[in-house]
Amino acid sequence: MVNSSVHLFDVRKPSLILKDIPVTMEQNADEINDIDMIESSDGLRIATCDDSGLTLITEIKADLSTSQLKLENKHTQSCYRCKFVG
Numbered sequence: 001m002v003n004s005s006v007h008l009f010d011v012r013k014p015s016l017i018l019k020d021i022p023v024t025m026e027q028n029a030d031e032i033n034d035i036d037m038i039e040s041s042d043g044l045r046i047a048t049c050d051d052s053g054l055t056l057i058t059e060i061k062a063d064l065s066t067s068q069l070k071l072e073n074k075h076t077q078s079c080y081r082c083k084f085v086g
Contacts (some may be wrong), residue, residue: 029054038084049079 030051038045043061055071 033080034082036083047082049082051078053079
């Protein structure tokens with residue numbers, strides 16, 4: 001395991017503030033190729049995909065509780081792109 005922490009920057013504010021989110025998340029199986037984030041009504045969703053074909057969708061709610069959806073075993077090819085639509 002290299003680094004499994006999540007840090008957020010708010011670039012809309014004049015001074016950048018680093019927020020460390022103390023959550024435990026399952027990691028991707030291989031090197032991450034792409035990350036996408038979208039704000040939801042009650043938090044933040046993060047999608048990551050890797051060389052093994054695994055895609056993880058992590059939801060971090062306002063109270064810092066987390067849930068994850070793992071999309072795997074659909075193919076054996078690398079996944080290079082993940083994107084939330086909507």
